[in-house]
Structure formats: structure tokens, C-alpha cells
Amino acid sequence: MIQQRTTSESKRLTQKIGFSLLGMVAALTVLPIIAVVSYMIQQGAPAITGEFITGFPSDGMRSGGILPAILGTLYLTLGTAVFSVPLGIGAAIYLAEYAPENRWTRAIRIAITNLAGIPSVVYGLFGLGIFVLFLKLGTSILAASLTLSIMTLPVIISTSEEALRAVPNSFRVVSTSLGATRWQTIKRIILPQSLPGILTGIILGLERAAGETAPILFTGAAFFLPRLPGSPMDATMALPYHLFVISTQVPGMPIKIQYGTALVLLFFVLIMNIIASVIRSRARAKRMW
């Protein structure tokens, strides 16, 4: 009896130690993000003023604002969404709801997985070859958006497909038994139920697009522009490229401008992340299965 109790007590102790260790490891993973964010804020916050957000760069970008870069990144993100969202969701619906399991669809899946693994600078080069030169779009928002779209597609397709597949199959059977066609089932039941997962995938994909430098380097990003882009055929400044430029290409750059720019980019991405998690948690609370 006594023997037993000590065993169970020592087991409980082991368990406690185990849990504390795991908790510490988990806390450790939070540390880098806190470190990055607080360092950025400490270094960059002094640069953040109204003029910095709404003004144009001046004095060889050593002072003034970064409005063209902020708007440029916004344009590029929206442009990417225009191409990658309908294509991505459409492909995901096909793969999850219509495609039979055969060699052809397996090939498509392998292609998508591999597409996700291609380094972003390779996308940049591809975009230069196809969109800028072959299709003669020039270095433009359009060419850069298309390049970013191709890079974003695999993320959107695979997360959307996963979200569609997560909807219980019994809904499809029931809906069919009630005389719904496959498309009616998708439109009325499957898509609404998987929309939060799809939106999360879209935002995560676009967020990556917003932060990339390499794919826009040769396809649409401008070193410096004295005015805002007037059409999708114009080149544009963008936050990640601007950051690269002012960090490596401009001598005598005040450090707070660099970190201020980084902070704005971080904020941009963080906002998208927050929107994604709000959508997710609200959907989870409302889910009917």
C-alpha cells in the first residue's frame, strides 16, 4: 500500500517535471518573436511620424517618408490576390471535389508541392523571362503581381484543398440524397463551411507575397520613383525592396529610417496575420459540426 503510493507519487513528480520542461520549450519559441518585435520597435519607433507614413522620400531617401513603398506593397498584394485567389480556389475545388484519384491528379499534386519548394529568386527570374520580356509587360505592377501569384498559388491551393476536405463527407452524401447537384452541394454546403480555412490560407499566402523581395526584384520593383504609379503597367516601389535598398545601397543612411521601414513592413504582415486568426477563431465558434 505504502509502496504503491510512493510509486504513484514519484510518477506524478516525473510528470510534473515533464510538463514544466515542455512548457519551457514552448515559451522558448515565443522568445525570438518577442525579441525581433521589441528590437524593431526600439530602433524604428522614433522614425514613425505622420510624415514618414504619408510623405515621399527626400534627400536620396535619407529622410522624408515611405508612402510610395507602402502603397506599392499594397498594390502588389491586391494584384496578387486578383490572380491567385480565383485560380487557387478553383484549383482546390477541382482537386478536392471533382478530381478522380488517378495518375494525372497525383501528378498535379506533386507539381503543386514542388512549386511551393522553389526558391523565390527563381520565381523572380521566371517572371522576368515570361512576363516582363516574352509577354512584354515590362517591369510593372502587373508583371510583379503575376510573378507573386505563381509563388502564392501552391499555398492557397493546398490550404484551400485541406479546408474543403475537412468538411465531413456525410454532408456531401446527404446533400446528394436530397437531390442537390455536385455544384449545388459545393456552393451551399461545402464552400460556406470551409470558407474560414480558405480565407486563412489566402491571407497567409498573400502575407508571404507582401514580404518577398526576390520575385519583384526583376519584375516590377523600382529603386526610387518620384511619383506614385499611375497604372498597373508602371513599376512601383515596395517595402521589402525599399528596405533592401536603403540597407545596402545608400551610404550614410540613418539607421532609424531602416528600422522604421522594417517596422512598417512587420506591422503590415502582422495585421494580416491577426485578421487571419480572428477569422479562424470566429468561425470555430460558429461551426455547426
Next chain:
Amino acid sequence: MNIIEVEHFSLSYSDGTEGLRDITMGIPANQITVMLGPAGGGKSTLMRAINRLNDLADVISMNGRITVDGLDVNDPKTNLVELRRKVGMVFARPVPLPLSIRQNITYGLEVAGVTDKTILAEVVEKTLRDAVLWDEVYDRLNDPGVALSGGQQQRLCIARTLALDPKVILLDEPTSGLDPISTAKIEDSLQMLKQRYTIVLAPHSVQQASRTADFAAFFLQGELIETADGKDLFTRPKDKRTQDYVEGRFG
């Protein structure tokens, strides 16, 4: 009068398993036909062959003929959407669609293009009354279907099937997950419904089968062993295997 005729019907799945072997039987209109037998006997497969729900499964080959109300269900020209409106189905596990109680019932009509609000409202009330659920839900029709208890969900599923005013209702062990009171409610409503509909029931026990059957068929490992009117299958089975099963020696 048989509303459904099954003639030399065989079916096999793509993994090589044989679902049904040379089934021939008629299903009489406005009666409760009970399909009984142990799991894997082919009852579900035959039901899902009647409304072509097997299209969603990996069926590799079908032979023979099934007609519903004169309509050959496997004819490539057959409109499957119409067939499924004619042949409603209630499943073992109640699955309310992720919609409100009201929308669960109107779903079938809405996908069929019915938009008239008064018609839809009438159908909601009528079918919920027929499924003996109205009194329990009339004041919360906008609540999600999943908020109901298991027994209520199953009656909602029956009401939703009735909304399409089908000719035939297939019920695949509709009470297997339910308590005795919910089960009795559903059996009662089936007795009323057979006035207007043809009912095909895979019961979840031999007792339920003998309580409800007007006509009974015994399935074993994809074969139809025997059929009989009324309670004959339970009192005077012709085949030794049927007798062993209804007396509880296996299954």
C-alpha cells in the same frame, strides 16, 4: 403492386469485394418493406443502388436492372436529381446539414428551385408534424439543426426527406443510435407515413423488423435468401439460415 422492381441485380466494389449477387425482388407500394440480415449483407448497398447514391462510392460494376415507378435507375438518360427526389433516404447516423432547422427542411426544395416563401413555410410545418417533431421545435426553427438531441435530429432528417414528397423512403437503420422512446416515436410515424409513401427499412434489430414489417427480405453476404409477406419470415421461415438469424443464433 410493386413500385420498385429489382431484376438479377449484381454489384461489386472496386476493391474486389462483391456487394450484391443476383438479387431479384419486388418492393410493394405503400407498405413497409423490411430488409434484414447481419452487417455486410448488402442491405445498405441495395438501398444506395436504388437511389444511385453508390455513385459517390467506389463501385466498379453493376449488372441487372432496377426500376422505380417504371424508371430504369441505371439508364444513362435517367435524371439522377429527379430520381433522388423520388427516392428519399434517411441514414443510420442523423446528419443535419450545417444549417438551421428550417433550412434543413427547405434545402431539398430550394435546390430544386422552389423559392416561394409561403410554400416553404407550409412544407416546414407539415413535414415537421408528420415526423412528430413540430411541437418540440416550432418556436426555434432558426436554431441550428445540430442543436437538437439525437432522436430529434433523426426526426428532422425524416421531415427533410418528406419535404420533397418522395414516392419511396429508404431508411438505413434509422434508430440504431437512438433510445427506446425516440425509436418508438419513429416507428409510430412510419406506420402513419406508409399510407402515403412506400417505406423500405433496414431495421436495427430482428425485434424491430418483426414489429414493423408488412413485407420482409433476408439478406446474407450479398445474397437474397428469402422474402415473405407480413410476419411469415419471422414465424415460418423457409430457409434454415433465415431461421437461425431470426432466432438469434448468429448476427
